Structures are given as C-alpha cells and as structure tokens.
Amino acid sequence: MSRNSARTAPEQAESRWERRAEAPLAVASLVFLSAYAVWVLAHGLSPAWRAACLALALTSWAVFAVDYAVRWRLSGQRLAFVRGHLLDTVVLFLPLLRPLCIVRFHDAVQRHRDRPRLALYTRVMVYAGLSVLLLGFAGALAVYHQEHAAPDATIRTFGDSVWWTCATLATVGYGDVAPVTPLGRLVAVGLMGCGLALLGTVTGSFSSWLLQVFAREDDGRPPGGSSPGAS
Known part of the structure; x- marks a missing residue:
C-alpha cells in the first residue's frame, strides 16, 4: 500500500x-x-x-x-x-518568527527532489545557519525599534542592536549593551532560547558526523572509500 x-x-x-x-x-x-x-x-x-x-x-x-x-x-x-x-x-x-517559513520552504524544495543536494548533517547545519541569520536580523530590528529612543538605553543604533543580537545568539553575552524596555527584554529571552536551541542543533549534528567518520575508520572503511594502507 x-x-x-x-x-x-x-x-x-x-x-x-x-x-x-x-x-x-x-x-x-x-x-x-x-x-x-x-x-x-x-x-x-x-x-x-x-x-x-x-x-x-x-x-x-x-x-x-x-x-x-x-x-x-x-x-x-x-x-x-x-x-x-x-x-x-x-x-x-x-x-x-515568520522568516522561519523561508527555511521551511527551502526544505520543502529539497524534499521534492529525488536526491537532496546536500547530505543530511550538512543540511541541518545549513538550515540552522539560515535560521540564525533570519531570526538574528528580525530580532535586531525588533530590539532597535524598542530601544533606540528609550531613556537610559544603551542600544542607540542599529549597529549596536546587531552586535547585541550576535552576542546573544552566540550565548556569549558581553554585557556592554543590553535592552532596558520590557518588550526589548522579552525579545532578548526569545533570542536566548533560539540561540541555545540552534547551537545545540549544530553541535549535535557535527558531533554525530564526527562519530560516523571515526566509526568508519575503526571498521577499516574510511569515508573516501580507500582501503587502509592503500597508497
């Protein structure tokens, strides 16, 4: 069936x-x-x-x-x-979060093909990277919109907002600039969660790929397909 x-x-x-x-x-x-x-x-x-x-x-x-x-x-x-x-x-x-639908559309196009252009782990990392770019840009816009005119704000320019967004998504959190408005902090919480999730996704995919490579080497079947000791 x-x-x-x-x-x-x-x-x-x-x-x-x-x-x-x-x-x-x-x-x-x-x-x-x-x-x-x-x-x-x-x-x-x-x-x-x-x-x-x-x-x-x-x-x-x-x-x-x-x-x-x-x-x-x-x-x-x-x-x-x-x-x-x-x-x-x-x-x-x-x-x-609507820009994520662009990632879903790209994934749907790939699935409609008989053979995806990218390997599974590569696709996961590419989609995660695309999600970071889209969410980061949207988050930077939202934080700048809320913060640039607020009293005692440290995020005054869009460049400041982009810098803060990169530090937040990377889970670095330098603390040199930070949102002070309630809505700005709410966006910050969302970006922190997305940063942790996407970082975990990329790290997990890369680790799984390394484990596969090492397992093939241990079995005498390196990824290149050549036999051990071959010149």
Missing part, C-alpha cells in the same frame, strides 16, 4: 493545500521582513510610505492567518491540530 493511499482524506487535502501554499508563505515572509525593516530603519519616510509598510506587514499576517485557518479546517482535528502544529501556531502570534 502506498503512502498516499494510506492517508485519510483530510490528510490528503491538507497535504495538497500545504504544497500549494509553500511559495506564497515564503513570499509573505520576505514581504513582512522587508516592510518591517523599512518601517523601522527608514526614519525619514513620509507618513504615506510608513502606512504602506504597515499595510504590507498586516497583509502578510493575514496570509498566515488564512493559511492556518484553512489547514485547521481541512485537518478536522480541532485542538489536536494546534498541538501538532506548534511552530505554525507560535508564528501566527509572533510575527518575528
């Missing part, structure tokens, strides 16, 4: 919708990130352009809301759908 025939009708309908929505969601993620970046960084924008950026960001949120509602309706799972799609639920309510 094939995998498709083993699925129920709601699962097949949800799967078809997800395939169709992958590209629009990736575009909506890019639109949101671009509009938010312009809205935060371009201080000289006219009110009309600022309103346009805000409208684009809200439109991208509406795209995610429609996608979530349709998949929830097609699944027929009610509350079980929320538990089984935690990332989608969190992304719906936390806009800064």
